Amino acid sequence: MPIRRISSKWAKTEAMLASSELRGLVPDTRPFNRDAVRSMLDEYGMIYVKPVNGTFGKGVIRLGKSTGSDDAYTLQAGEKQLSYPNFDGMFDALLKVKRPRPYLSQQGIELLKHEGRRFDFRVMVQMNPSGQWETTGIIGRLAHPRKIVTNYHAGGTPLPMETLMTTHLEKAERTSRSYRMELSKLGVDVASSLGRRFPGLKEIGIDVAVDVDLKPWILEVNTMPDPYIFLRLPDRSVYRRIRRYATAYGRFRRIPRASAKSKRRRLVKR
Ligand SMILES: Nc1ncnc2c1ncn2[C@@H]1O[C@H](COP(=O)(O)OP(=O)(O)O)[C@@H](O)[C@H]1O
Ligand SMILES: [Mg+2]
Structure with missing residues (x-):
């Protein structure tokens, strides 16, 4: 089955609103x-x-x-x-x-701020090689100081979750470990629910807003999420795993070993 993509925000939002578990997390x-x-x-x-x-x-x-x-x-x-x-x-x-x-x-949703700039999160969820949904990456996106969107393509800055959340979490006496677990679980819940509605889904990127009470809200779900933003995390293993899972379900073309070898041979000859 080819990897399923759904572009309509409306279709994806309706699917989440149909889930009693998720309804309360969607504005x-x-x-x-x-x-x-x-x-x-x-x-x-x-x-x-x-x-x-x-x-x-x-x-x-x-x-x-x-x-x-x-x-x-x-x-x-x-x-x-x-x-x-x-x-x-x-x-x-x-x-x-x-x-x-x-x-x-x-x-x-009034997004939390860091140094006067709004931020939200991108939560990457993928079908792992054992066929289970797994949250493989969480990254913060800090909006350009004068903009209303956090997107990288609109001048947003990708940053680790801890950089953006530590002071907010401390005030609420919460650890970043527990908050990370909460967002990871949310990611798996969203993927399971959308995966039932849209068979063939292998990966999603959820835009999650966090309000002043630290409640996460699902702003939108992308079915063709950008894996490269995770290259911006200091922990390189995050991107490597994202890439490995994506290769397993066929998003990236595998370079057959034989052809890589013959290419090398050709280069050596020249
Ligand atoms: N309901 C909302 N409340 C607060 N901010 C929002 C809301 N919807 C979108 N945004 C901001 O705008 C950005 C882009 O909106 P989004 O729905 O993700 O569209 P796109 O597909 O263009 O990324 C979000 O990442 C967020 O920063
Ligand atoms: Mg978005």
């Missing part, structure tokens, strides 16, 4: 339309709208509503935040900024 998510945006802003005060088939943080927009100020609504895409006195003004601007394709609207 409220609805198809994008005027009513959804209005009522979700009333309910949550801050939401993200994003393309159903997006990557690299492209087209992602953050909307805010505050009470008691003249510029009650804010919109940010990229580095600049714009303010509007009313919903209609903000929504008109949103329709201009938004890409002309399907979007979804999601409850915003």
Whole structure:
């Protein structure tokens, strides 16, 4: 069976919402339309709208509503935040900024910060060679100081989980070991659930936000996760294992030994 990929964030979110175990970890998510945006802003005060088939943080927009100020609504895409006195003004601007394709609207999570910059995590889960789901890598992504997305392709910086979480965990009297275990288990739960819905899935990369209570939230699941970000961890064994598992299920082409040898022979001849 070929490795299964699912690009629609909506299909993957629906699959998680169908699982009683995962439902509580997924921010409220609805198809994008005027009513959804209005009522979700009333309910949550801050939401993200994003393309159903997006990557690299492209087209992602953050909307805010505050009470008691003249510029009650804010919109940010990229580095600049714009303010509007009313919903209609903000929504008109949103329709201009938004890409002309399907979007979804999601409850915003206030990400934890490190040195004034937001961060979240990428949790890599793979089918190991014994056919079990295993969390093989966890890495933090620190957003560019003025951006609303943490993606590496949008100027985010990959960093070890401990660098970002130690002070937050100390305040909550938690160890990074126990937090790592919590995220690993979450990874396996998500993979098992999506794997039942989408047979052929071999690897996923989950974007996990952590809120001020240290509750992890699943922002999205990628079915073609970038393995190379894990090269940025000082512990090289993490990437090596990711690569080994991925080679076993056929993501990387195996170089047959014989041909490698004959190539070498050819090089020697020359
Ligand atoms: N609901 C949300 N609350 C807070 N931050 C979010 C939310 N959704 C997305 N983000 C931020 O935007 C980034 C990109 O969004 P994501 O859904 O992962 O789309 P993409 O496929 O473009 O990576 C996330 O990594 C996170 O930093
Ligand atoms: Mg993402």
